[in-house]
Structures are given as structure tokens and as C-alpha cells.
Amino acid sequence: MPIVIAAAGKPRRKVRFSSNQTSQAIAQRKSRQPSAPPAKTYSMYEPQAHPGVPDLYQELPRLLDALCTETSELQQETVEKCRPFLQGIDPSQVGPFNRHGVPSLRQDNHIGYLYDSLEEYPTGFASLDASRPWMVYWALAGLCLFGEDVTRFRERVISTFSRMQNPTGGLGGGHGQLSHCASGYAAVLSLAMVGGEEAFSLIDRDAMWRWLGKLKQPDGGFRVCVGGEEDVRGAYCSMVIIALLDLPLALPPDAEARQHGLETFASGLPEYLSRCQTFEGGISGSPGSEAHGAYAFCALACLCLLGQPEETVSKCMDVPLLLSWLSARQYAPEGGFSGRTNKLVDGCYSHWVGSCWPLLQSALDGVQSAADPRASTGNLYSREGLTRYILACCQSNHGGLRDKPGKHPDSYHTCYTLTGLSMAQHRHYHTTSSASSNEVLASAFSWKWTPITASEDTASDQNVFDEKDRLTASHPIFAIPHAAAESMHVWCQQHPVNI
Amino acid sequence: MEGKYASDPEWDSIQPIPLDDGSESGAQPLATIAYASEYLEATSYLRAVMAANEMSERALKLTEDIISMNPAHYTVWIYRAKILIALEKDLKDELEWLNGVSLKYLKNYQIWHHRQVLMSRRDAFPTPPVKEPDFLMEMFAQDSKNYHVWTYRHWYVRHFKLWDAPREIQDVEALLASDVRNNSAWNHRYMLRFGPRDDEPDAGMQNSGGDPSEKGRLAVVDEDVIDAELQYAKSKIVRAPENRSPWTYARGVLRAAGRPLSEWKEFTGKFVIEKEGGVEVKSSHAVEWLADVFAEESGSGQEAVRMLTLLKEKYDPIRSNYWDYRIRTITGSEVSASA
Numbered sequence: 001m002p003i004v005i006a007a008a009g010k011p012r013r014k015v016r017f018s019s020n021q022t023s024q025a026i027a028q029r030k031s032r033q034p035s036a037p038p039a040k041t042y043s044m045y046e047p048q049a050h051p052g053v054p055d056l057y058q059e060l061p062r063l064l065d066a067l068c069t070e071t072s073e074l075q076q077e078t079v080e081k082c083r084p085f086l087q088g089i090d091p092s093q094v095g096p097f098n099r100h101g102v103p104s105l106r107q108d109n110h111i112g113y114l115y116d117s118l119e120e121y122p123t124g125f126a127s128l129d130a131s132r133p134w135m136v137y138w139a140l141a142g143l144c145l146f147g148e149d150v151t152r153f154r155e156r157v158i159s160t161f162s163r164m165q166n167p168t169g170g171l172g173g174g175h176g177q178l179s180h181c182a183s184g185y186a187a188v189l190s191l192a193m194v195g196g197e198e199a200f201s202l203i204d205r206d207a208m209w210r211w212l213g214k215l216k217q218p219d220g221g222f223r224v225c226v227g228g229e230e231d232v233r234g235a236y237c238s239m240v241i242i243a244l245l246d247l248p249l250a251l252p253p254d255a256e257a258r259q260h261g262l263e264t265f266a267s268g269l270p271e272y273l274s275r276c277q278t279f280e281g282g283i284s285g286s287p288g289s290e291a292h293g294a295y296a297f298c299a300l301a302c303l304c305l306l307g308q309p310e311e312t313v314s315k316c317m318d319v320p321l322l323l324s325w326l327s328a329r330q331y332a333p334e335g336g337f338s339g340r341t342n343k344l345v346d347g348c349y350s351h352w353v354g355s356c357w358p359l360l361q362s363a364l365d366g367v368q369s370a371a372d373p374r375a376s377t378g379n380l381y382s383r384e385g386l387t388r389y390i391l392a393c394c395q396s397n398h399g400g401l402r403d404k405p406g407k408h409p410d411s412y413h414t415c416y417t418l419t420g421l422s423m424a425q426h427r428h429y430h431t432t433s434s435a436s437s438n439e440v441l442a443s444a445f446s447w448k449w450t451p452i453t454a455s456e457d458t459a460s461d462q463n464v465f466d467e468k469d470r471l472t473a474s475h476p477i478f479a480i481p482h483a484a485a486e487s488m489h490v491w492c493q494q495h496p497v498n499i
Numbered sequence: 500m501e502g503k504y505a506s507d508p509e510w511d512s513i514q515p516i517p518l519d520d521g522s523e524s525g526a527q528p529l530a531t532i533a534y535a536s537e538y539l540e541a542t543s544y545l546r547a548v549m550a551a552n553e554m555s556e557r558a559l560k561l562t563e564d565i566i567s568m569n570p571a572h573y574t575v576w577i578y579r580a581k582i583l584i585a586l587e588k589d590l591k592d593e594l595e596w597l598n599g600v601s602l603k604y605l606k607n608y609q610i611w612h613h614r615q616v617l618m619s620r621r622d623a624f625p626t627p628p629v630k631e632p633d634f635l636m637e638m639f640a641q642d643s644k645n646y647h648v649w650t651y652r653h654w655y656v657r658h659f660k661l662w663d664a665p666r667e668i669q670d671v672e673a674l675l676a677s678d679v680r681n682n683s684a685w686n687h688r689y690m691l692r693f694g695p696r697d698d699e700p701d702a703g704m705q706n707s708g709g710d711p712s713e714k715g716r717l718a719v720v721d722e723d724v725i726d727a728e729l730q731y732a733k734s735k736i737v738r739a740p741e742n743r744s745p746w747t748y749a750r751g752v753l754r755a756a757g758r759p760l761s762e763w764k765e766f767t768g769k770f771v772i773e774k775e776g777g778v779e780v781k782s783s784h785a786v787e788w789l790a791d792v793f794a795e796e797s798g799s800g801q802e803a804v805r806m807l808t809l810l811k812e813k814y815d816p817i818r819s820n821y822w823d824y825r826i827r828t829i830t831g832s833e834v835s836a837s838a
Contacts, residue, residue: 132530
């Protein structure tokens with residue numbers, strides 16, 4: 001399940017920005033118009049699967065136990081719900097379908113959905129009151145993936161977050177709410193995306209640093225807020241804030257963790273994350289809980305902030321065990337990822353699990369030359385399966401993407417399925433060339449990418465999306481465009497905090 | 500503002516702090532909510548009492564009111580916990596109230612942290628409340644894999660040192676009896692049997708401080724426990740051989756004992772039957788197990804590759820890239836620094 005409360009935002013008023021689009025975007029959009037009727041054929045009795053869909057994505061696994069339990073029933077229901085979508089024959093699917101039997105990404109609809117998701121929600125959505133920073137982040141990150149210009153939201157982002165900031169440091173989910181690392185994370189990422197001096201300087205970095213010091217725990221981990229729970233979300237969100245804002249790694253003098261011998265935010269953190277690996281190989285939210293895809297991402301991304309993955313990940317994790325668990329998250333015929341053993345696929349894990357892959361593959365490949373990456377391990381999961389699940393099962397007719405067929409779309413799932421799709425379309429690697437002069441964080445700001453093109457297709461690893469459906473690249477640690485993360489960090493390095 | 504707080508003499512002394520969402524700046528804030536007037540009023544009073552750090556009965560009632568309108572409001576839960584402690588309220592009453600709220604909002608994060616905060620008070624709960632396991636089982640009856648509830652239960656076991664409490668293993672077995680595929684219950688079982696205890700730092704596996712390949716290895720092994728747990732896993736595997744959970748559990752058990760996977764070579768062989776003209780496979784997990792056994796044996800590399808190829812081509816082809824990687828690692832054609 002999602003680690004934050006997801007929003008299902010309907011009904012909302014339509015707000016579009018078509019007049020502001022670049023001519024290139026409009027030209028691209030035009031080329032997306034269906035030019036041929038969907039390549040669907042129907043027999044007299046039941047629709048036939050699209051010929052481009054391999055059996056793997058249509059048939060039940062070869063081995064299925066007879067014993068029926070709640071888990072197997074839910075799994076079977078899910079497969080039956082997904083199957084017509086994977087075959088390209090569900091009546092609700094619009095297409096057009098490509099030669100692989102995969103429907104196009106309905107970009108206009110999703111872009112419209114994301115713009116709408118930034119506007120006002122009706123009274124029934126009070127439960128989102130503490131998640132508004134997330135709503136802003138999900139929409140902006142999703143729009144960036146489509147190449148939309150989100151700088152137009154700069155003033156509105158600034159006005160949104162200005163009243164969420166507390167004088168004692170950090171940001172809460174809204175005016176008068178306690179500072180929370182997730183709100184701070186979503187705010188900092190959003191400010192990085194809209195960019196500009198006014199956005200970069202909105203956060204009181206000195207106060208943020210002092211407040212983060214209160215979250216650091218004697219065991220090396222972080223609480224999510226003062227008085228709140230301690231888990232790897234706390235660690236990941238805090239370290240992302242520290243990295244992007246270039247805050248001092250040293251703990252503030254009055255941080256209680258200092259009394260336990262810790263001196264920096266990184267102290268004891270690799271050890272804490274190491275203790276979150278479970279006997280299954282995956283990583284849990286806190287030591288002793290069950291391995292879970294969303295927490296695995298938080299932990300791995302956190303390790304990749306603390307140094308080069310081949311060092312930090314290999315030092316803390318039993319990598320073969322982790323690989324085995326991560327690989328087992330992908331199911332057939334669905335093609336998508338589940339978050340835990342014996343749980344169902346969910347579109348949001350396209351990011352949580354999907355973004356673990358470049359981090360782990362980079363840990364295996366080691367640092368690359370920026371000019372001439374020689375990446376050798378290759379993709380260890382099925383990009384084809386994931387792409388099929390996202391495009392065939394997760395797209396909602398009226399815009400937005402969802403957990404699975406039968407569920408409503410929301411901006412959480414829209415953002416994270418798209419981030420996962422982007423991950424499946426690009427190769428990510430860390431290099432010797434960093435945008436940061438900070439020694440510890442240098443690796444985190446050294447990531448580069450190349451598009452994976454159809455010319456590299458092999459039998460087991462091929463592109464099943466059309467070139468027009470290629471999204472922009474997203475940073476595998478920060479989950480925003482590389483340039484946005486780098487600009488904010490570089491600006492902050494040029495404007496050091498006076499502490 | 501006209502509302503129940505504004506018209507209540509009990510609240511006369513409070514000057515509410517109205518919502519400032521940033522719209523005064525001239526730029527329309529994003530993702531705003533058309534709050535109900537009741538919610539707007541209550542949260543205005545919340546801002547005011549929190550700003551004054553008021554620890555009072557009326558503030559406590561206010562938190563309950565806001566929770567009923569938005570249980571995902573983490574701030575109000577943390578404030579509530581603070582008031583309860585400051586006013587030395589009876590935390591057993593609070594727990595009773597919380598039970599009802601928990602059953603109503605099954606997916607809520609804050610509730611379970613709040614419960615942990617209450618339960619961690621040694622003055623109120625020097626020993627585990629008798630009804631606690633019953634309540635947790637009631638939760639599991641609604642959602643047997645609820646991550647927050649399992650995380651809380653793990654904390655509860657550790658806090659009260661209940662690793663060997665009969666009720667813990669009974670509940671795990673009851674849950675596995677009703678659904679042998681409940682991986683959360685398997686995880687809890689592993690932590691009861693093999694998790695770190697007492698003053699050792701908590702961890703998913705013991706011995707997590709050194710070489711990662713040594714994680715899970717016990718310092719002191721009770722071979723009887725190991726044998727019993729392996730037997731338990733076998734009894735569950737035969738019910739549904741394609742269920743990943745008990746296979747992974749058994750790997751964890753052997754790893755804890757430092758015993759080799761080859762110990763199960765005969766058992767796994769029952770699910771991978773060599774026949775004239777092919778192999779009859781009853782469990783893909785047994786195939787993977789045999790691949791690992793062969794990979795460890797000297798001179799059996801080809802057999803390992805044969806098993807991995809079965810997985811790649813027939814029994815788990817969605818993971819073919821991973822199986823290929825495993826094959827490359829075994830055949831030594833892997834040029835990179837492989838794991």
C-alpha cells in the first residue's frame with residue numbers, strides 16, 4: 001500500500017493552460033492523434049487478444065496450487081481483471097494499440113488530470129488536509145515527466161508553502177501543522193521543480209537544519225516528526241532535504257543524538273538501514289517489520305545519497321538476497337510489481353520497486369565514465385512487463401493513472417506509475433562527474449541517463465512503447481528532473497547557510 | 500466566525516487563529532480544499548490552543564472532534580498524546596476509545612503510532628494488557644496483512660519481551676491456518692524465533708552489523724528449534740508448493756543455523772521429478788532451490804544452469820533477465836563485479 005494517503009480527486013473543475021504550450025509540445029501532441037483504427041479484431045463470440053501480445057501476458061502461470069485461500073482468491077481476481085486489459089480487448093480501452101498490442105499513453109488526458117489535481121478539492125476531501133504538499137509534488141513531478149513547463153506555477157508554489165513553514169524549522173502539511181519530514185520533502189522537491197531564486201530561498205535553511213537535528217535518533221534513524229514514528233521514510237526524506245538544500249551534515253550542537261555519540265546526520269544511518277533488511281532479502285520500514293517495496297526504495301535511495309552505491313549498498317545489504325526478493329516482485333501475466341510477497345500488483349510500485357532497479361544495477365556496475373558508460377549488468381527486470389502493465393492496466397479513461405483496473409485514479413498513482421514508466425525507458429548510471437562539490441553527496445549529483453532505444457531490443461528486453469510515449473527522465477534518487485535537483489543544490493552551495 | 504466553538508462559553512477565552520493558506524500573497528495557492536465550516540472553525544481553535552501549548556480538557560475534546568472529521572491529521576494526534584500525558588489521564592480509557600477508532604479507519608497510520616505511544620508508558624502499562632492480542636486479532640480479521648498493525652505488533656512483542664509468549668505463536672499459527680500465504684504472519688514468526696532479543700539493537704536479522712553475507716547467522720543455535728521450524732515449513736509447503744512464503748522462511752532458518760541448502764536436496768527433489776524426456780515440476784521455488792544447491796556444489800554448474808533455464812523458459816519467464824544474470828554469474832561469463 002502507498003506510504004502516504006492517496007487522493008482520488010473527482011469531481012474538479014477543468015483548468016488548462018493550452019495557450020502557454022510551446023509549439024513543439026503542440027506538434028508532439030498532434031502527432032499523438034490516433035491515425036488508424038485500433039488494431040482490434042473480434043470473432044463472433046469473444047474478442048480475440050491483440051496479436052502483438054505474447055502468451056506470457058495472457059496466460060495464467062504454469063504452476064498454480066489447488067489450495068484456495070484469501071490470498072490466492074484475491075490474486076486470481078486481480079489476474080482476471082487485468083487480463084482483458086493486457087490483451088487489449090477491454091471495452092473501456094481506447095487505444096490506439098501499437099504493433100505490440102499496447103495502448104498509447106493518453107498524454108493529453110493525463111496532463112489535464114494533473115493540472116486539475118492542482119486546483120480546489122471539494123469539502124469531502126478534508127482528509128487530504130495534511131497531504132497538500134504531496135498533492136503539489138505529485139502533480140508537478142507528473143507534469144515534468146510529460147515535459148510540461150511547471151515554472152508557471154512558481155508564484156503559486158511559493159504562496160502554497162510559505163504558510164506551511166514553521167518558525168521553529170521545517171514545514172507542516174498546512175498552516176499551523178507540526179513540521180513533518182514528508183511535507184518538507186514534498187515542498188523542497190516542488191520548489192526545486194519550479195526553480196528560481198525566490199523559490200530556492202523560501203526555506204529557512206538554518207531553522208530547517210536545527211529542526212532536522214531533533215529527528216535524528218540514537219540508533220541512527222530518523223523520526224518523521226517530533227513525537228512521531230521512526231522509519232526509513234524519515235531517513236530518506238530528511239537526507240533528501242539535507243542534500244538538495246546543502247545543509248551541514250554535522251548535527252546541530254543541541255541535537256539530542258549528540259549525547260549518544262552521533263556527530264553527523266549520517267552517523268549510524270548505514271547501520272540502521274542495514275538492520276532493516278529482512279530474512280527475505282527486502283527492506284522493511286523499521287527494523288523487524290516485513291520487507292516492503294516502498295521502504296526498500298527509501299532505504300536504497302538513502303544509501304545512494306551517502307556515497308557510491310557500489311560501496312554503500314554493498315556494505316549494508318546482502319545484495320544477492322536483495323536482488324532475489326526485488327526480482328520476485330514482478331508477476332505474470334500482470335507484468336507489474338507487488339510491494340510484498342504474496343500481495344497484489346499495484347501501479348505505484350512501478351516507482352517504489354521500479355526505481356530500486358537503477359540504484360541496484362548501479363551498485364553492481366559501479367561508477368561509470370560520464371562520456372562513455374560501459375554498463376554491463378543490463379536490466380534485471382522485465383521492462384516490457386512493467387510497460388505493458390502501466391499502459392494497458394493503469395490508464396484511466398478520463399485521465400489519470402491507477403493502482404489496477406477497477407480502481408479510481410489519483411495523483412499519487414498517476415505520479416508514481418509515470419515515474420516507473422520513465423525508469424523503464426531510460427538507463428541510469430552514476431558517474432565520476434558531479435554537479436556537487438560536497439564530498440559526501442558528490443555521487444548523488446553525478447547521475448546521468450540515456451534513453452533506451454528500440455535499436456537495443458533483444459528477445460528478453462524490448463521497448464513495447466512508441467517513441468511518442470517516451471517520458472522525460474527522472475532522477476532515480478530525488479524523483480524530479482536531474483536539472484531541477486542540480487540547480488537547487490548548486491544555488492544552495494553558492495549561498496551557504498550561516499550557522 | 501459563527502460555530503459551535505464561537506458560541507460556547509467554555510471557549511470564550513480563546514482567540515481562534517483563522518486559516519492562512521497564502522492566498523493573501525496574490526497567487527492562488529495550489530490543491531486547496533473547500534473545507535466545511537465546522538472543520539475550519541475547529542482547526543482555527545486548534546491552531547490557537549497549540550500556539551499557547553494549552554494542556555486542558557477542552558483541548559482534549561477538541562482533538563477528538565477534529566479526529567472525527569479527519570483522522571489523517573497527524574498534528575492533532577501528537578498534540579492529543581501530549582495532553583493525555585500532561586493531564587495524567589487514564590490511558591486505559593484512551594485505549595478503549597482508540598479501539599473503536601481503529602476499527603473504523605483501518606488504513607490509518609497515526610492511530611498505530613498513537614497506540615504505541617500510549618502502550619510505551621510503563622506507569623500505565625507495566626505489563627501487556629490481557630485483551631491486547633484479542634484486539635489485534637480483531638484487526639487482522641479485517642485485514643490480515645495490515646502493515647501498520649504488524650509493525651505495532653512487532654514493537655509490542657519487543658517492548659514486553661513476548662518472543663516466547665504462547666499467545667504470539669498461537670496467533671501466527673491461527674493466521675497461517677486460515678491463509679498459509681500470509682507473508683506478514685511468516686515474517687512475525689521469523690522475528691519471534693530468530694529476531695534479536697533484549698538489549699541487542701532491533702533488526703530484521705541478527706548479526707546485521709558485519710559482513711552482509713553473514714546477516715541472520717545466530718551466535719548460539721538451538722538445533723531443536725531449527726529442526727522444528729524446518730519441519731513446520733515443510734508441512735506448509737506440501738499444502739501449496741507454489742507458495743513462496745514458507746520456502747523463503749526455510750532459507751532464513753537454514754541461514755540462521757549456518758546450515759546448507761543442500762540439506763533439503765531430497766525434499767525439494769520431490770517437487771522436481773526427473774522423467775523420461777523431461778522434468779515434471781510441481782514448484783518453481785523447488786527448482787530455484789535446486790539451482791542454488793547445484794551452484795554451491797563443485798562441478799554441478801551445468802545442473803544449476805539447467806534449473807535456472809527451466810525457470811527462465813517455463814516456470815517464471817517474467818524474470819528471465821534475472822535468471823539470465825544468475826546463469827551468467829555461474830558460467831563465469833559475467834565480466835562486471837558481480838554480486
